Amino acid sequence: MxxxxxxxxxxxxxxxxxxxxxxxxVDIFGYHSLQLGxxxxxxLRANRMPYRWLALGQEVAGGASxxxxxxxxxxxxxxxxxxxxxLLAEPVALPFAAASLDLIVLPHTLELSIDxxxxxxxxxxxxxxxxxxxxxxxxxTSLWGLRQRRARWYRHLGHGTPYLPEVGELIGYxxxxxxxxxxxxxxxxxxxxxxxxxxxxxxxxxxxxxxxxLGEKWWPILGAAYFLVAVKRVHGMRLLNxxxxxxxxxxxxxxxxxxxxxxxxxxxxxxxxxxxxxPLASRPCGAGAASDPGGCAP
Numbered sequence: 001m002x003x004x005x006x007x008x009x010x011x012x013x014x015x016x017x018x019x020x021x022x023x024x025x026v027d028i029f030g031y032h033s034l035q036l037g038x039x040x041x042x043x044l045r046a047n048r049m050p051y052r053w054l055a056l057g058q059e060v061a062g063g064a065s066x067x068x069x070x071x072x073x074x075x076x077x078x079x080x081x082x083x084x085x086x087l088l089a090e091p092v093a094l095p096f097a098a099a100s101l102d103l104i105v106l107p108h109t110l111e112l113s114i115d116x117x118x119x120x121x122x123x124x125x126x127x128x129x130x131x132x133x134x135x136x137x138x139x140x141t142s143l144w145g146l147r148q149r150r151a152r153w154y155r156h157l158g159h160g161t162p163y164l165p166e167v168g169e170l171i172g173y174x175x176x177x178x179x180x181x182x183x184x185x186x187x188x189x190x191x192x193x194x195x196x197x198x199x200x201x202x203x204x205x206x207x208x209x210x211x212x213x214l215g216e217k218w219w220p221i222l223g224a225a226y227f228l229v230a231v232k233r234v235h236g237m238r239l240l241n242x243x244x245x246x247x248x249x250x251x252x253x254x255x256x257x258x259x260x261x262x263x264x265x266x267x268x269x270x271x272x273x274x275x276x277x278x279p280l281a282s283r284p285c286g287a288g289a290a291s292d293p294g295g296c297a298p
Contacts, residue, residue, distance in 0.1 A: 001112060004165040005040050008202035009144075013225055014041055016193045017107060017136050020227045022046040024134050024189070030102025036091050036109045036119075043105035043134065053086040055094070057112075091119035096126040106135045110176070111167045117179065124183045129234035133185070136227045139192065140170040144224040147198040163198050173226045185230040192216075192223030 004010045018041055025033075025047040033049045035042075037056060044052045089095055091106075091113050104123050110116040123133055139145060147163045148170075154160025164170075177187055195215025196208040215223060 001038070001108065001165040001167060002040055005038075008200060008205055009163075009198070012196070012205055013194055017041060017225065017227065018045075020136065020191060020193070021105065021107070021134065024227070024229050025103065025105070028103050028132055030128075030131070032101045033103035033105070034094075034096075034101055035105040035107070036089075037112060038107040038109070039085065041107050043107055044103075047103065049102065054084065055087050055089045056085045057088070057090050092122055094122050094126050098125050099128045101126050102128055102131050104131070104133045106133060108137055108167075110135065110171055111137055111169075113168070116168075116171060120179055120183060124185070124232060127232045129232060131232045132188070133230050133232070134228075135176065135230070136225060137173075137176070138164060138170050139221075139223055139226050140172050142194075142222050142224045144194070144198045145170060163200075173221070173228070176228075180230050184233055186233050188229045188231050190229075191227045192220050192225070193227065194224035195219070195222070196224075198224075 005014055021041070021043040022045060025044060028047060028049075030049050032051045033044055033047055033053070035044055035052075035054045039054060039056060044054075087095070091109055092115050104127060106119075106123070110119055113119040127133065140148075144164060151160045151162040155162070173190070173192075180187060193212070193216070195211045196205055197211070199205060199208070
């Protein structure tokens with residue numbers, strides 16, 4: 001794919017994506033960030049994290065080293081020399097512990113991966129909670145995607161060359177959004193761009209420059225490329241204390257009894273107990289004396 005980025009439409013796409021990455025990652029803070037693939041694009045250039053790495057697969061690293069030895073056109077040469085791979089790793093098996101990275105940049109990484117589902121699961125594993133992943137890709141529902149499908153039909157007939165690089169299946173934006181939701185990501189922002197027609201000549205691309213402003217306003221989802229930022233959400237757990245009592249209970253209290261002597265002096269009768277019976281000291285002798293000899297007053 002790095003050979004196609006040296007073409008006029010490839011440089012046009014890289015310029016738009018570079019501006020999007022610079023704007024998206026400048027305010028993302030943390031300690032560790034990683035870019036997977038595409039050394040021609042410096043997705044972490046504007047980021048201020050202390051540790052920033054570029055990881056390339058074995059095939060991509062070999063192709064990038066071969067491209068760096070060839071003479072380049074325009075402003076692509078210094079950018080190609082600045083990007084140095086820090087490690088060789090495949091997106092489906094990253095050599096990082098779980099929840100250890102704050103930011104991951106995927107410029108066309110899923111399109112070049114042998115298993116984009118496994119690559120996204122690996123990204124979810126190594127990202128910290130509230131970490132961010134920035135993804136860019138080619139939009140199949142665009143003028144460029146339409147020409148790519150037409151070229152594939154012509155190739156079945158024996159002629160025709162593809163306009164876009166020969167990668168795996170192009171992943172649409174809505175399809176990628178569903179994958180991210182299944183893994184617990186929340187899409188924070190989305191952009192579409194590159195509305196110029198699928199032409200190979202640089203002069204014709206410049207002539208159709210007015211279509212970028214109109215396309216962003218009138219047909220925004222039909223851009224040749226999409227760009228999104230997603231946040232990894234991890235739902236927390238709150239412990240609730242058990243409600244042992246539904247209502248407050250009254251504490252049992254004893255009722256004090258006044259002395260019978262003081263009650264007789266005050267001119268009032270003897271105060272009864274709570275059960276309705278008179279105190280033993282004021283109970284007269286009578287029929288109950290036989291059964292309760294000690295229960296009558298002297």
